Amino acid sequence: MPTRKPFNWASAAMLAVFGAGLSHAGMDEAGKWIDQEFKDSTLSRAQQLEEMQWFVNAAKPYQNITIRVVSERIDTHWYEANVLTKAFTDITGIKVVHEITGEDDVVKKIKTQMDLNYSIYDMYINDSDLIGTHYRSGKVVALSDFMEAEGKDVTLPTLDLDDFIGLSFTTGPDGKLYQLPDQQFANLYWYRHDWFSRDDLKAKFKKIYGYELNVPANWSAYEDIAEFFTVHVKEIGGVRVYGHMDYGKMDPSLGWRFSDAWLSMAGAGDKGIPNGIPVDEWGIRVEDCHPVGASVSRGGALNGPAAVYSLAKFTEWLQKYAPPKSNELNFSQAGALPGQGKIAQQIFWYTAFTAALTDPKLPVTDANGKPKWRMAPSPRGPYWEDGMKLGYQDAGSWTMLTSTPLERRKAAWLYAQFIVSKTVSLKKTLVGLTPIRESDINSEKMSSVAHKYGGLIEFYRSPARKAWTPTGTNVPDYPALADLWWKNAALAANNRLTPKAAMDKMAKEMDGRLQEIADKGQARCEPKLNPEKEESYWLSQPGAPKPKLDNEKPQGVTQTYEESLKAWQ
Amino acid sequence: MKALICALFLFAASLSQATVLSLITEELPPYAYKDKGKIVGASVEIVEALFKEAGVPYEIKIMPWKRAFELVKTKDACVFPIQRSQEREALFHWVSPVLITQTGFYAGAGKAVPVTTLKDAMPFKIGTYRGSAVEEYLVGQGFTVDATTVDEANVHKLKAGRLDLWAADTLSAAYVSKKNKVQLEEIMVYFTTLRALACNPNVSESLMQKLRTALQSIYQKGVVDAVIEKYRQ
Numbered sequence: 001m002p003t004r005k006p007f008n009w010a011s012a013a014m015l016a017v018f019g020a021g022l023s024h025a026g027m028d029e030a031g032k033w034i035d036q037e038f039k040d041s042t043l044s045r046a047q048q049l050e051e052m053q054w055f056v057n058a059a060k061p062y063q064n065i066t067i068r069v070v071s072e073r074i075d076t077h078w079y080e081a082n083v084l085t086k087a088f089t090d091i092t093g094i095k096v097v098h099e100i101t102g103e104d105d106v107v108k109k110i111k112t113q114m115d116l117n118y119s120i121y122d123m124y125i126n127d128s129d130l131i132g133t134h135y136r137s138g139k140v141v142a143l144s145d146f147m148e149a150e151g152k153d154v155t156l157p158t159l160d161l162d163d164f165i166g167l168s169f170t171t172g173p174d175g176k177l178y179q180l181p182d183q184q185f186a187n188l189y190w191y192r193h194d195w196f197s198r199d200d201l202k203a204k205f206k207k208i209y210g211y212e213l214n215v216p217a218n219w220s221a222y223e224d225i226a227e228f229f230t231v232h233v234k235e236i237g238g239v240r241v242y243g244h245m246d247y248g249k250m251d252p253s254l255g256w257r258f259s260d261a262w263l264s265m266a267g268a269g270d271k272g273i274p275n276g277i278p279v280d281e282w283g284i285r286v287e288d289c290h291p292v293g294a295s296v297s298r299g300g301a302l303n304g305p306a307a308v309y310s311l312a313k314f315t316e317w318l319q320k321y322a323p324p325k326s327n328e329l330n331f332s333q334a335g336a337l338p339g340q341g342k343i344a345q346q347i348f349w350y351t352a353f354t355a356a357l358t359d360p361k362l363p364v365t366d367a368n369g370k371p372k373w374r375m376a377p378s379p380r381g382p383y384w385e386d387g388m389k390l391g392y393q394d395a396g397s398w399t400m401l402t403s404t405p406l407e408r409r410k411a412a413w414l415y416a417q418f419i420v421s422k423t424v425s426l427k428k429t430l431v432g433l434t435p436i437r438e439s440d441i442n443s444e445k446m447s448s449v450a451h452k453y454g455g456l457i458e459f460y461r462s463p464a465r466k467a468w469t470p471t472g473t474n475v476p477d478y479p480a481l482a483d484l485w486w487k488n489a490a491l492a493a494n495n496r497l498t499p500k501a502a503m504d505k506m507a508k509e510m511d512g513r514l515q516e517i518a519d520k521g522q523a524r525c526e527p528k529l530n531p532e533k534e535e536s537y538w539l540s541q542p543g544a545p546k547p548k549l550d551n552e553k554p555q556g557v558t559q560t561y562e563e564s565l566k567a568w569q
Numbered sequence: 570m571k572a573l574i575c576a577l578f579l580f581a582a583s584l585s586q587a588t589v590l591s592l593i594t595e596e597l598p599p600y601a602y603k604d605k606g607k608i609v610g611a612s613v614e615i616v617e618a619l620f621k622e623a624g625v626p627y628e629i630k631i632m633p634w635k636r637a638f639e640l641v642k643t644k645d646a647c648v649f650p651i652q653r654s655q656e657r658e659a660l661f662h663w664v665s666p667v668l669i670t671q672t673g674f675y676a677g678a679g680k681a682v683p684v685t686t687l688k689d690a691m692p693f694k695i696g697t698y699r700g701s702a703v704e705e706y707l708v709g710q711g712f713t714v715d716a717t718t719v720d721e722a723n724v725h726k727l728k729a730g731r732l733d734l735w736a737a738d739t740l741s742a743a744y745v746s747k748k749n750k751v752q753l754e755e756i757m758v759y760f761t762t763l764r765a766l767a768c769n770p771n772v773s774e775s776l777m778q779k780l781r782t783a784l785q786s787i788y789q790k791g792v793v794d795a796v797i798e799k800y801r802q
Contacts, residue, residue: 082688104655116788
């Protein structure tokens with residue numbers, strides 16, 4: 001859920017020149033935009049024109065409307081807000097204000113509209129982490145229903161839903177599509193390939209740890225490498241370096257560090273893609289679509305041994321291996337450090353930062369902007385087993401609320417489809433590096449630029465992308481529960497509670513909140529808490545919650561970068 | 570027995586006195602200002618409706634924003650209308666939103682400034698109110714702005730051609746335009762903000778919950794829309 005630096009205005013400046021003076025919407029404008037901005041497309045020019053002709057016709061009844069939408073602050077959305085809104089207005093005549101704000105604010109705004117039944121925006125680009133909230137709330141329009149019924153006349157015939165890679169994240173347990181992905185990025189392992197390739201450092205690592213310095217496949221190896229750089233290497237080229245980077249300030253952004261799949265990387269949940277069944281990566285158990293508890297005593301895994309282990313390792317690594325005072329930083333402050341050339345590896349890194357780390361001026365790129373770093377699959381914790389999700393993927397997705405008037409929803413749906421259409425999406429992917437369509441990922445254009453992006457395209461072409469998934473449908477009300485993560489994790493990160501005490505407290509509070517959600521009522525599948533039982537009962541059942549391992553630090557395992565890529569095939 | 574009743578009475582009286590919650594706001598017309606010694610304004614009317622709906626005793630005071638903000642961090646009181654942000658989230662208990670405000674670009678009468686996106690506004694000379702969230706947002710997006718300590722001065726600068734655009738809250742712009750009898754062109758409303766009532770974390774959770782329920786009720790009754798509409802004119 002990143003929120004970050006301003007968009008590079010200069011790269012889009014040219015657009016304003018021909019975007020500004022056009023007053024008559026229609027196919028002439030469509031032709032200009034296709035020729036000047038949307039040359040990179042998986043469609044032929046004729047197919048693009050045909051697609052745009054549909055927009056021109058479908059938009060006619062809505063030309064007097066100015067629609068208002070909101071999204072978080074990443075490059076993809078800046079491109080949409082500053083360039084694609086102009087293209088859409090020029091071609092269709094419908095005006096758009098696409099507001100950009102922090103992710104936390106987007107969630108607050110959509111929650112406000114849902115709670116108050118008071119229309120603020122015509123559509124939201126909202127992370128699919130809220131899918132469990134949306135399908136239970138009764139306040140979100142099921143897009144699959146809308147496209148068949150009241151929205152049929154404004155649904156793009158060439159939308160090609162099967163081409164979207166993230167629909168499993170945005171589909172409810174009822175099989176209905178509630179959101180349409182607009183951009184996706186994953187959270188992967190990031191490391192300095194140049195340092196890891198140095199013979200002297202490789203020899204030194206092998207002498208100390210007895211195996212090769214390479215991409216860590218498990219948390220044991222990650223920990224060894226973190227110690228190696230922070231404690232044994234210390235300096236490279238006169239610069240103090242560290243084997244780990246993280247953050248721990250009591251701030252909402254600390255929540256993403258955990259809710260974005262940290263427990264599943266340790267192996268706390270059950271098997272199942274996109275999310276563990278019946279226990280997911282939040283440690284919430286669901287039975288027959290009803291959340292039944294997060295505490296081990298109710299069959300959940302939030303305070304189980306694997307979850308406690310994951311928080312303990314987070315805290316230990318932050319304190320021992322990250323730069324001093326990292327526990328006082330928030331997400332944005334910490335995000336700048338890998339680019340400054342002091343960090344050897346980072347276990348939790350969002351690929352939305354790919355473009356930002358290819359700036360030729362940075363010490364982590366060569367003079368041509370070619371990265372000295374690589375991204376690779378996240379290492380897995382000792383509780384992880386085959387068939388489980390292995391990391392997080394963010395899928396910012398178009399979301400329509402029942403409280404928005406129908407005409408406004410229809411006009412907004414046209415804009416939403418325009419900016420994910422095949423005419424536009426390849427160019428948008430090249431700008432923001434947040435792919436949503438299989439056709440774009442497999443395009444020749446993507447092959448020609450893959451070398452610039454440190455493994456991003458390879459990740460998205462591999463089946464691995466299916467094991468990096470957003471928060472799933474077990475979480476019945478994301479905005480009502482999410483603050484528990486940062487409020488409790490911060491207590492452990494700052495040594496105010498032990499990891500076990502923090503997770504026990506959080507599990508109890510999570511159950512309390514689940515009960516409050518049940519008491520308020522939901523349209524469907526509301527929480528129904530299990531009665532409490534001895535923890536030993538649940539720990540002896542198959543799957544999550546899993547009993548404590550005798551050895552939580554098995555032998556470290558590393559792979560060459562090439563081997564780690566092959567693991568994705 | 571008599572003594573006990575008396576003591577109970579005194580205890581109850583002190584309790585009820587203790588539950589009069591201090592609500593602090595700043596002088597920010599048309600949201601909050603003094604008119605003939607009375608504190609009035611759009612946000613004041615909404616907060617009054619909220620507390621009446623919840624049946625919670627309150628008193629409203631005006632003081633400089635910085636002092637209000639610091640006071641609520643240390644005393645059992647609430648401040649409004651405050652932007653609920655990630656950075657402030659951990660400091661307070663929240664009732665949100667008591668107001669949904671919008672920010673726009675304004676030009677002098679008859680001026681057609683070609684701005685349909687935030688980026689379009691970048692080359693223009695833009696006036697803002699120093700230290701405001703409006704300034705903070707634009708500077709955060711890489712804008713250079715001309716900030717003043719008196720927001721109304723921006724209207725005169727627009728008229729004199731010393732600014733191309735004024736970035737301002739839509740209700741404040743309407744108020745200032747009317748007060749100064751200066752006509753403005755609304756060029757683009759580019760941002761929406763949720764503004765909240767933020768209370769010291771010692772204010773009880775049950776009281777906060779009561780206020781949150783009352784807030785839903787006043788939105789559904791159309792109270793908030795009616796107040797905003799009144800001040801927009």
